[in-house]
Amino acid sequence: xxxxxxxxxxxxxxxxxxxxxxxxxxxxxxxxxxxxxxxxxxxxxxxxxxxxxxxxxxxxxxxxx
Numbered sequence: 148x149x150x151x152x153x154x155x156x157x158x159x160x161x162x163x164x165x166x167x168x169x170x171x172x173x174x175x176x177x178x179x180x181x182x183x184x185x186x187x188x189x190x191x192x193x194x195x196x197x198x199x200x201x202x203x204x205x206x207x208x209x210x211x212x
Contacts, residue, residue: 154192154211155185161204175199 162172169182175196176182184190192200197211 153188154197155188157210158192158200159186161206175203 162168169179169186172182173179176185181190185192185196192211194212197208200206200211201208
């Protein structure tokens with residue numbers, strides 16, 4: 148992981164490693180602006196989003212909290 152150990156950094160790395168775009172995260176975040184704010188660190192990942200991300204990436208929820 149290169150971005151950092153923040154939940155947003157982990158998410159950015161996972162997306163990059165898998166060739167995912169922000170649009171691919173719409174089912175989890177609901178809008179492009181929310182995804183952009185999360186990835187830029189302006190907004191945190193909610194517990195509900197963290198659970199969805201954990202399920203999507205098949206990783207522990209703690210990585211996103």
